Every structure is written in C-alpha cells, then in structure tokens.
Amino acid sequence: MADVSRARFLVTGGAGFIGSHFVHDTLRRYPEARVTVLDKLTYAGNLDNLAELKGDSRFAFVRGDICDREIVRPLVGESDIVVNFAAETHVDRAIGDPGSFVQTDVYGAYILLEAAREAKTSRFLQISTDEVYGEILGDAANEEAPLLPRNPYSASKAGGDRLAYSYHATYGMPVIVTRCSNNYGPRQHPEKLVPLFVTNALDDAPLPVYGTGTNLRDWIHVRDHVSALHAIIETDGLDGHAFNIAGRNEKSVLEITGGILDALGKPRDLVRHVKDRPGHDRRYAIDDSKLRRMTGWKPAHPFESGLRETVLWYRENRDWWEKVKSGVFQDYYRKHYGL
Numbered sequence: 001m002a003d004v005s006r007a008r009f010l011v012t013g014g015a016g017f018i019g020s021h022f023v024h025d026t027l028r029r030y031p032e033a034r035v036t037v038l039d040k041l042t043y044a045g046n047l048d049n050l051a052e053l054k055g056d057s058r059f060a061f062v063r064g065d066i067c068d069r070e071i072v073r074p075l076v077g078e079s080d081i082v083v084n085f086a087a088e089t090h091v092d093r094a095i096g097d098p099g100s101f102v103q104t105d106v107y108g109a110y111i112l113l114e115a116a117r118e119a120k121t122s123r124f125l126q127i128s129t130d131e132v133y134g135e136i137l138g139d140a141a142n143e144e145a146p147l148l149p150r151n152p153y154s155a156s157k158a159g160g161d162r163l164a165y166s167y168h169a170t171y172g173m174p175v176i177v178t179r180c181s182n183n184y185g186p187r188q189h190p191e192k193l194v195p196l197f198v199t200n201a202l203d204d205a206p207l208p209v210y211g212t213g214t215n216l217r218d219w220i221h222v223r224d225h226v227s228a229l230h231a232i233i234e235t236d237g238l239d240g241h242a243f244n245i246a247g248r249n250e251k252s253v254l255e256i257t258g259g260i261l262d263a264l265g266k267p268r269d270l271v272r273h274v275k276d277r278p279g280h281d282r283r284y285a286i287d288d289s290k291l292r293r294m295t296g297w298k299p300a301h302p303f304e305s306g307l308r309e310t311v312l313w314y315r316e317n318r319d320w321w322e323k324v325k326s327g328v329f330q331d332y333y334r335k336h337y338g339l
C-alpha cells in the first residue's frame with residue numbers, strides 16, 4: 001500500500017459506535033487523509049457521532065445503503081482504502097429479524113467487494129467479530145479455529161467474513177479480515193450492555209441481566225480496537241490474513257455490572273435477572289498473538305480505568321444518550337425485557 005497518510009478512506013457504518021471512533025482517529029493520525037462515510041443511518045447510526053467534523057474539508061458524509069450498487073460503485077471508485085463497519089450488530093434483534101442481518105452483513109459486503117474488485121481498490125478491511133467462532137469453552141480460538149456461529153448475527157458476520165476472504169483467494173484482492181472482541185467506550189448505542197447498564201443505573205432503573213449473568217466475554221476499549229486497525233493498515237504484506245483483536249480482559253456480565261455500579265456508587269439491588277437470551281453463547285475467547293507478533297500492536301487502555309472513564313462519559317453526556325433512548329427505543333426495551 002502506498003502512502004496511508006494521504007489515502008482516501010471510505011468508511012461504511014461510520015456514523016455508528018466503532019466506525020465513528022475510527023473516522024476521528026484516522027483524521028487525527030493522518031492530517032492529509034480524506035474520509036468519506038457511507039452510512040444508512042439505521043436506528044443505530046447517529047450523526048451526533050460525527051458532529052465535530054462538520055465543515056472539515058477532509059471529511060464527507062453520504063447517507064446510503066451498502067446494498068445499493070449505484071451509490072457504492074462511485075464511492076469505492078474514488079477511494080484507496082475501504083473499511084467496512086456497516087452492519088446490523090445486535091444479537092437480540094437478529095433473533096427477531098434475521099433477514100436484515102443477512103441482507104446488510106452478507107449481501108452488503110458482496111456489493112462492496114464487487115465494487116472494490118472493479119475499482120482495483122488498494123486495501124479492503126472487512127470488520128468481522130470474535131463471535132464468528134461461536135461459543136468457546138476451551139482454549140482461546142486462534143485464526144485457524146473453525147467458524148461455528150450459533151445465532152443469525154454471528155452467522156451473517158461469518159458469511160461476510162468468508163466472502164471477503166474469498167475475494168482474496170479467488171481474485172487476488174487485497175482483503176484483510178479482523179475479528180475483535182466486545183468493545184466498550186463512549187458513544188455506544190444504549191441497547192448494548194455497558195451503555196444500557198450505565199444509563200439505567202444513572203436513572204436508578206433496573207439493570208436486566210440475562211440468566212445467571214455468568215456468560216464470559218473479552219472486553220476491549222474502542223480506542224484500542226481502532227489503534228489495532230491502524231496498525232494493520234500501516235503494515236505491508238498482510239493481504240489475505242485474518243486477525244483476532246483482543247483486550248485480554250475476560251469478564252462475566254456480573255463482573256461488568258458490579259464495576260459499573262461501583263463507579264457510580266449505586267447499590268447492587270438494581271440488578272434484575274431476566275429470562276436468558278435463546279441460544280446465548282456462554283463464552284467467547286480469542287487468541288490475538290498473531291496480530292501482536294505481526295504488527296507490534298498492543299492495547300493502551302487498562303480495563304478498570306477504561307471502564308471508569310467510559311461510565312463517567314455517559315454521566316457527563318446525558319444529552320447524547322437521552323435522545324437515543326427516547327421514542328422507539330422505549331417500545332423496543334419494554335417489549336424485549338418486559339421491564
């Protein structure tokens with residue numbers, strides 16, 4: 001890849017949680033880069049996440065669907081690096097509406113890959129997830145482990161993941177796939193565990209814990225995820241590879257919940273155990289030594305201080321999440337949790 005610092009990036013899903021952090025960090029790191037965001041602005045997309053960039057001549061926003069070939073082709077044609085964050089991302093919603101996940105996470109990836117093949121794009125990053133390995137009860141999965149997804153979200157992501165790889169294997173395209181563990185940090189949609197529990201606790205509302213709350217996940221600060229993606233983009237010779245990205249912080253839901261309540265000085269009796277999610281994977285665990293060995297990347301945010309800082313961000317930014325939690329969110333929440 002030629003000079004990344006002057007590259008034209010196309011970031012799909014850039015109005016979402018991780019995509020918006022990636023956009024801000026890219027323009028901070030490379031003052032001469034250009035970033036175009038293509039985002040459908042589903043319920044999860046939020047232009048407030050990009051508000052600071054209004055008027056920045058290096059940045060452009062296009063509202064559109066990655067499944068729309070007519071919108072995608074010219075945008076990919078004008079880009080050097082495509083980073084595909086766009087996805088339906090919430091496992092709970094996938095259980096009720098698998099079709100939109102297959103559409104965006106598989107078919108949308110196909111439309112982007114086809115456009116990149118035609119345009120001979122210099123680099124294509126497919127943002128996959130550690131959930132593609134399915135439930136891991138033994139040793140942490142490395143990149144050679146079988147993909148055994150067990151819900152429509154992770155299965156759709158596995159489809160996009162392998163489709164992206166197939167464009168490398170079949171057409172020699174410069175595709176890299178990344179599989180990160182659970183992200184936390186500012187600006188995450190409050191349907192997800194950490195922001196839901198922080199914002200509920202701030203309002204002294206119950207925290208709905210699925211089942212026993214003993215399910216285990218690895219947690220990584222969103223800024224560490226983004227710095228890993230940049231380490232990958234800046235390293236030559238990685239085409240065709242998949243990389244796990246981990247924080248090496250394995251925590252149960254109850255441990256996360258306790259950390260949030262302690263940071264806010266709220267009592268444990270806010271916890272409500274609710275009916276478990278169907279097919280709830282008990283544990284995800286990934287081995288990211290390949291990434292650390294091949295790029296030298298390591299995370300910079302220790303979990304305890306990262307979580308505390310995140311909790312404080314939601315406390316200080318009530319305006320941001322109150323808007324998101326109003327209206328249709330309340331209907332979804334009541335129907336889903338029965339609280």
Ligand SMILES: NC(=O)c1ccc[n+]([C@@H]2O[C@H](COP(=O)([O-])OP(=O)(O)OC[C@H]3O[C@@H](n4cnc5c(N)ncnc54)[C@H](O)[C@@H]3O)[C@@H](O)[C@H]2O)c1
Binds near residue numbers: 130
């Ligand atoms: N959040 C995590 O912990 C995590 C972990 C590993 C991987 N990932 C992956 O990272 C990516 C980003 O996740 P996130 O948590 O930021 O998600 P998010 O739900 O916050 O954001 C998704 C964004 O994609 C946009 N989008 C959805 N469908 C689209 C379409 N058809 N066309 C264009 N835009 C569309 C939405 O409007 C939204 O802005 C996803 O691919 C997800 O699978 C997330």
